[in-house]
Amino acid sequence: MSANPPLLEVRDLVVRYGEVTAVDHVSFTLDAGETLALNGPSGCGKSSTVTAVLQLRRPDSGEVRFEGQELTKLTERELRPLRPRMQPVFQDPYGSLSPRRRIRDAVAEALRVQGRWDATGPARVAGLLDRVGLAPAYGDRFPHELSGGQCQRAGIARALASDPRLLVLDEPVSALDPSVRAGVLNLLADLQDELGLAYLFICHDRAVVSHFADRSIEMRSGRLTSA
Numbered sequence: 148m149s150a151n152p153p154l155l156e157v158r159d160l161v162v163r164y165g166e167v168t169a170v171d172h173v174s175f176t177l178d179a180g181e182t183l184a185l186n187g188p189s190g191c192g193k194s195s196t197v198t199a200v201l202q203l204r205r206p207d208s209g210e211v212r213f214e215g216q217e218l219t220k221l222t223e224r225e226l227r228p229l230r231p232r233m234q235p236v237f238q239d240p241y242g243s244l245s246p247r248r249r250i251r252d253a254v255a256e257a258l259r260v261q262g263r264w265d266a267t268g269p270a271r272v273a274g275l276l277d278r279v280g281l282a283p284a285y286g287d288r289f290p291h292e293l294s295g296g297q298c299q300r301a302g303i304a305r306a307l308a309s310d311p312r313l314l315v316l317d318e319p320v321s322a323l324d325p326s327v328r329a330g331v332l333n334l335l336a337d338l339q340d341e342l343g344l345a346y347l348f349i350c351h352d353r354a355v356v357s358h359f360a361d362r363s364i365e366m367r368s369g370r371l372t373s374a
């Protein structure tokens with residue numbers, strides 16, 4: 148256990164869809180700079196858990212404490228400044244970027260949305276693309292003009308533009324060709340070392356989990372089987 152309070156503390160989280168209890172009193176913590184894998188069979192409640200952690204869908208009950216603030220009690224307006232600090236990266240790299248926006252503009256938009264766009268903006272965008280291994284020319288392309296791996300790198304660059312503390316990675320490499328998975332995972336590992344990011348990482352692949360995660364928890368039918 149670290150001496151510092153956890154970056155993220157989830158306690159007794161419950162998510163229901165009508166009669167279905169998708170997340171049933173789930174509790175876990177995540178420290179700054181740590182990778183926690185969340186795994187379990189299809190339909191066990193992983194996506195519902197992370198969606199509720201991100202407050203994209205408010206949980207029915209329970210607490211989500213992030214950087215010391217209890218998110219479930221906050222209004223949408225109060226959440227707004229915190230949202231950039233916890234960024235999702237989704238499985239489908241193409242689905243998470245607008246098909247009509249060039250990569251450079253997608254990353255720039257993330258800076259703009261947070262009022263962080265100024266004269267240094269173009270250089271920051273170029274720096275972010277470079278940081279994820281995309282040469283400047285890729286900034287001019289649209290998502291469909293990139294490979295899956297390049298597109299996932301662009302999504303990571305956009306997430307980094309928000310200066311996050313936590314990335315919620317929902318199967319970030321499972322849609323990618325096996326030959327490019329290692330490259331994206333290595334990038335994520337390097338970024339974590341460099342920036343102290345925490346990762347909440349949904350993954351089905353046990354080999355990837357054991358290589359990439361510091362700890363893992365397992366869900367079955369909405370409940371944790373280990374913590």
Ligand SMILES: Nc1ncnc2c1ncn2[C@@H]1O[C@H](COP(=O)(O)OP(=O)(O)OP(=O)(O)O)[C@@H](O)[C@H]1O
Pocket residue numbers: 164167168169187188189190191192193194195196
């Ligand atoms: N919007 C929804 N409306 C109704 N039921 C839902 C909804 N989203 C998920 N569910 C149900 O909640 C349960 C948990 O689903 P969830 O998508 O969180 O699981 P998962 O572990 O992420 O699955 P997968 O690995 O297939 O993505 C399932 O029974 C699912 O059918």
